[in-house]
Amino acid sequence: MTRHAAFTNIWLATLLVLPQLLLVFVFFYWPTAEALYWAFTLEQPFGGSNQWVGLLNFTTVFRDPKYWNSVTVSVIFALATTALILAVSLGLALLVDRRLPGHQIYSFGYFIPYAMAAPAAGLAFRFIFSPNAGFVAAINTWFPNLWNPATDGVDAMILIILCQAWKSIGYSFVFFLAALQSIPRPLLEASAMDGAGILRRMRDVQVPLVMPTLFFLIIINLTDSFVDSFGIVDITTHGGPARATDLMVYKIYFDGFKAQDYSLAAAESIVLMVLVVGLTFIQFRYIERRVHYT
């Protein structure tokens, strides 16, 4: 009798895995290979001739101050959204974990925004935060011109950060809640017996014990902010004003689809992919290994 569960029939195993492999190949490896090829050539919109240009696309990308602006903006966006998401979702999870009456309703309610499509969320935020007509317009009646994401780059950035955070908090919340609920109750009861108050228990027992989840979520949220923020930007700011919210993923979309410069967009997406792969690598290599209970 074998001690671990494994397929002895390799063909059956292959057959079972094949559909998934096929999907990954068709929707990931193939396009990636194509993008890699385009990144080293100059591709005409309709196909036709296609010339090898070596690193030209990459030097064009890296020499372009607009691209570095886009990188800066993306990093600010990723750090700010991640910090906001983690702080709020951990707070909410700690509260819901106290299992006060009605906590199921809260945990359901907090998760719902995650199920909403990004453009829908973006549209709602555009209306709510519109400087003349939205709910937030009230601010401008008290302090004229304080809030105007249409002309002020900082305001526009705040708008997309809030929108992305609002949408993603539910996801992190579920992870935190699960992590909190897996903390053995006796630990909390023991600290309560020792006289630790609610806040003290949160700070010294619960939060340290969910550290692995926290680090996992840092990586997931950073990655998500880099690659999954397109819908919100496209609906709320179009990357403006004056490129203040021109995130890397939005720039790829504009250069590739609007401007039909496939090669430039391919080079940009390769750079973004390397960045995301790097983040994932850090997660697996270092964080997963080093952060443990004890």
Next chain:
Amino acid sequence: MNRLLLAAASLGALALAAAPAHADRIKFDFWYGNTGAIAEVVQKHCDLFNASQDKYEAVCTGQGGYDKAEQNTIAAYRANQQPAIVQIYDAGTVNFMLSGAIVPAVQFAKDHGINVDWDSYFGGIKNYYATSKGEMWSFPYNSSTAMFYWNKDAWAKIGKTEAPKTWSEYAADLKALKAAGVSCGLALDYDTWTGLEQFSAANDLPIASMNNGYDGLGAELLFNKTAFVDHMKDYKAWLDAGYAELHTEQTGKDIDQAFADGTCASIFESIADFRNFKKTATGFNWGVAMLPLLDGKERKNTLVGGASLWVMKGKTDQEYEAAAAFLNYVTAPGTGQKYIVENTGYIPVRADGLELLNQEGFYQKPENAGRELAIASLTASNGTPVTRGIRLGNYTSIRKALKSELEAAFAGQKDVQVAIDDAVKNGNEILRRYEQTFQGAQLP
């Protein structure tokens, strides 16, 4: 037994329902980019064509936007799934001319017996879709140009009954309007189509060297050295003085809404929106006029906006025969141009269309008053070297570069001249990249 009968009956019904009503018709695909109310007009145009004869059937599909129509056509062409006819906006003209994926309109008309008098197209329209040799490569379908929309009630407050003729007169009007208690004289967004392109054409100013790119892909942008810079400085000054306001989707209402609800007293907008304003701007008297001119300038033709129909390569002869019938139908004076003009704000594209509309007294009707000025604006001259159009590669990116810089300039982050210089520098890099991508290609 009963159940069997029922099953047989429902199968029969299914077969009947599934059988196409006109199985023997030759079908072809037509993709269009219009959205909203105009998309309905286009769709109905297809239905009318299909109802007008029983040999061909146009399968018309909206693509959800002009840019999407272009993107989807390119993707489809690469997969050999392209439609026979596609509607492409002005900015896509260069890509399609260089694509090698289309059948030029002149060629198609000759091969399939469409009888077109190419010279009867209005100059401003013809030049835009024609090669440097003057051959038209697409069929103009819905054509517009930029106009000045003004609130007559607001102007009455400063004792004027006429729209301003020059920019300096307009500047004085804005000041007077403010003094007369009109809180916003002009609604602005960062639109470069009216601000740069139409302004430059009306005043005979170049946008790029080599006759706005008509003479080759080596053109360089020039608009940082023309009166356009001062024009943008005026915009900025008007914004700072409170004569004008910025209205975009992001601020809550765009310039059309700001004009229609009376928030702002004037805008620069396409004649295509004329009919919309007839429905939305009902709270006050308004009119349209041709764009103001710079002092001492003689009016030249403005540029055509809207879109034209391109025939794609790689379809069967039968499909082309059907496509030819469709093109004949939608460009004819009655079934084509008149239909579009009556149901949208667009203008007739040929002299025969205009003649028909004039015979019926279309422009004499009070609800159409002013629409003839769009034709006058487009035909103000017969196309100087820099008012034929704009033939610059990746022009979408150049528009975006300028828009981004104007956003910075109007917000006070940058000097206007510096911002426009930066836009030109950036735009020239875009042009050089386009030239390199199409190395060895010659503009037709």
